Structures are given as C-alpha cells and as structure tokens.
Amino acid sequence: MISKIPERWDGVNQVYFVTVVTKEREPIFTDDANCERLLQAFREVYAYHHFRLAALVINPDHWHAVIRPYPNIVIETIIGAVKQNMLWKVWKIQKRQTFWQPRFLDHRLRNEEDLAYHVNYVWLNPVKHGLVERPEDYRWTFINPKGLG
Numbered sequence: 001m002i003s004k005i006p007e008r009w010d011g012v013n014q015v016y017f018v019t020v021v022t023k024e025r026e027p028i029f030t031d032d033a034n035c036e037r038l039l040q041a042f043r044e045v046y047a048y049h050h051f052r053l054a055a056l057v058i059n060p061d062h063w064h065a066v067i068r069p070y071p072n073i074v075i076e077t078i079i080g081a082v083k084q085n086m087l088w089k090v091w092k093i094q095k096r097q098t099f100w101q102p103r104f105l106d107h108r109l110r111n112e113e114d115l116a117y118h119v120n121y122v123w124l125n126p127v128k129h130g131l132v133e134r135p136e137d138y139r140w141t142f143i144n145p146k147g148l149g
C-alpha cells in the first residue's frame, strides 16, 4: 500500500521553518522591550492573518519560527506583516527606519520528522549561539506543547 501523505503536508497546510535577520546583524533583541514588541506583533497579525506557531526563538540579531499559515494565506504575507507591525511600533517611539534585512529565509518542512527536527533546532538555538548553557534558561524561546494542533 502506498503511504498517504498527511493532509497537513499538502500545499494548503504547508509548514515552514522561517529565519528573519536584522539589518547588518544589529542586536536589537538584546533589548527586552523589542522582544516584547515582536511577540505583540505576532499577536496583532494573528487577528487578521491566521497561523499556527509551533516554535519561536528570538536571538539578539535574528529569530526563527516554525509556522503553518491557515489555508489561503501565504507565508510571505504573515512574515511581512509581522516585520512591518514591529517596525511601526518602533517608529512610533524612536522614529527609526528599517532594522530588518529585506526578505527572509524559509524552508518548507516535508513531514513530521522534519517538523520535530526544526522544533528541536529552535529549542537548542540559544545554546548553539552561545547565549545560555541550558536551553531552558533562555527567556525568549517558545515551544507550543500542542505542536501545530
């Protein structure tokens, strides 16, 4: 019997591993207020472009997310809106121009194993970048215990 591709892995329910980097690697997320602004940007964008977030880590100069857009919403729309939303929050306070690198990197996840690998990658990322010795000590890592459910 040919194994069936789970519905969630078809084009409509595609899951992505996304990396967004700051312009010239400026470490803007060493400021906790900026981490809070990014989280708030995700919450606000969710109100009009729905998605499921399985994992997120905010490092000083980049962030990674494992995310599944809802049907009929493309990943570029969500990530673009999050970047724009946070830019606007900072502009209102500091009147500064963009602090994002243009565009972003994404990788389409193929299956459950690929999902598990990338969620674990997010969890261990602060250790990989030398920010903490134990992943549980990093404040800005979020793993959804329900995965994408």
Ligand code: NI
Pocket: 059, 062, 064, 125, 129
């Ligand atoms: Ni990283």
